Amino acid sequence: MPDLSYLPQIALSGIAVGCIYGLIGIGFCVIYNASGIVNFAQGAFVMMGGMIAYSVLNTLGLPLPIAAAVTIVAVAAAGVAIERVVVRPLWDRKATMFVMILATLAAQIVIERLALIVAGDQPKTLPQFTDLPPIRLGVVVISYQFLWIVGVSLLLIVLLGQFFKRTKAGKAMRACAFNREAASLQGINVSRMLALSFALSAALGAVAGVLITPTQYTAFNVGVPFAISGFIAAIVGGFGRPLGAFMGGIMLGLTQSMAIVAFGAGLKNVAALSVLLIFLFIRPGGILGEAK
Amino acid sequence: MTPVLEVRQLSARYGRVEALHEISLSVADGEFVAVLGPNGAGKSTLMRAIMGLIANSGAVSFRGAVLPRQSPDTCVARGVVLVPEGRxxxxxxxxxxxxxxxxxxxxxxxxxxxxxxxxxxxxxxxxxxxxxxxxxxxxxxxxxxxxxxxxxxxPKILLLDEPSLGLAPKVTDEILGTLALLNKGGLPIVLVEQKAPLALRLTSRAYLLSVGRLVAEIDPRTITSHDELARYYLS
Incomplete structure (x- = not known):
């Protein structure tokens, strides 16, 4: 029996990694809502986030906030590039969802291998954003990176909510989610919305990558596990529902961290996939129900 | 009068099935035109092809300028607006x-x-x-x-695909009345309708479609009885 006094501490680390899964899950939802495409290159954005930030920080010597901003813009551009080069040609030919999943998965593998060639196989990490000793609250220790992860994630959720609710582009993206054809009949350029959704998802993935890297490490091959966790978060939340994906991410993060303590690190993914299976069996619509 | 909307030899297919066969028609400025035909005649396909929602061959021009194929947002920008089937x-x-x-x-x-x-x-x-x-x-x-x-x-021209579908007669009258009002204000309108008598009351000209082809152009004033209309449908 593990020592239960660790439980709050474990819960905190679960919440932190859950926020990251949630951001990746939201990335899945944003693209899916705009286009009906499930983009499996989502993990590549997270990997690129950590790797590019590392290079910008260490080769160009820019301060961390600027390096982070440069990274997010660069990864968003990469997202648009994937949309242009991989997704758009298939989309124009009305490819099925399975073709899209395979094509984006292929893009993920290509990016992964390119990262291996360019950056090598050594894991890299980023410094903590705020280099101060962690805060102690009784038995719980809260690191500043935890606060950064949770704070930035919540801020992004609020900003995204406002974007979809208040801005014209956000409303147009929602309109595409409900009825793409009717959206195009209002003068909305649906394929431009597709590019925008890739930029937005890629930026979210990059933020996730930059936030999580200081607490662990990044390497060319971290993308796929993150993509799978984000995908599970999105399904558990009710695919297509950004807020649900975030809740799903936190739930998944908590489950994983509890499983690590109870059964050992090797069973972390067993726990994650069990959550997925339980939801698929009992509540296939997810926490919030299906979007459509 | 010079036509504002001109459709020349428009064809469209769903997979291997030809849904629309070389349709040519035109709408003059300020006109209220009906497109009639039984279920499956290709009326909705015609509207979707005009707006570029489906792949098509042929040409659609509006006020002299050819509309790009498969770009509904450009059509809207030029003033060609469709109220689609099912709203x-x-x-x-x-x-x-x-x-x-x-x-x-x-x-x-x-x-x-x-x-x-x-x-x-x-x-x-x-x-x-x-x-x-x-x-x-x-x-x-x-x-x-x-x-x-x-x-x-x-819109500079308004296309409507069966706005009466599933509505009570009273509501239909209200909406068609509004369309008549808009048309009096100078807006050219194309109304797709399965219920011919409803459309013929309002419009100045009607095209009749059947199995993807244009089979007749009707002057509603010459139609005085249901029998005459039925003759068009059956011929």
């Missing part, structure tokens, strides 16, 4: 948001208010329902919203 409203969004999206290409707050006021004058009920979720409206109100949303784009 196509954004059900989970509010009435206000639906109307806003109708004016998606407009970036002028004053003009937006002017257009919206005009829509409210035509459909006062939309003003009352502004904050309501569009999907919770009655069928008639949803159709009003669909027409109102199309008017927010300030």
């Amino acid at each position: 196509g409203i954004f059900a989970p969004m509010t009435v206000a948001e639906n109307l806003e999206l109708g004016a998606y290409l407009l970036n002028d707050a004053d003009e937006f208010e002017r257009r919206r006021t005009r829509v409210f004058d035509l459909f006062p009920r939309l003003r009352e329902r502004l904050g309501q979720i569009a999907g919770s409206l009655s069928g008639g109100e949803q159709q009003m919203l669909a027409v109102g949303r199309a008017l927010m784009a300030n």
